Amino acid sequence: MDNLPKDPNILLSYINTKLRDDYTSLDALCDDLGVNRADLEAALARGGFTYQPETNRFA
Numbered sequence: 001m002d003n004l005p006k007d008p009n010i011l012l013s014y015i016n017t018k019l020r021d022d023y024t025s026l027d028a029l030c031d032d033l034g035v036n037r038a039d040l041e042a043a044l045a046r047g048g049f050t051y052q053p054e055t056n057r058f059a
Contacts, residue, residue, distance in 0.1 A: 001039050008047025015044070016057045026051055 023029040030037045049058040
């Protein structure tokens with residue numbers, strides 16, 4: 001997670017853009033970026049965001 005934005009709002013924008021443009025699932029994104037899914041979800045949860053698998057985005 002060292003190479004990802006620390007601010008939850010900026011992280012949200014970055015991750016949702018990657019999910020929309022490059023990945024079909026959060027697992028695929030995490031595998032490709034070498035990010036622990038639980039850590040990513042926790043970082044975004046601090047901003048009040050949760051993963052919505054049906055839309056493949058955080059909201």
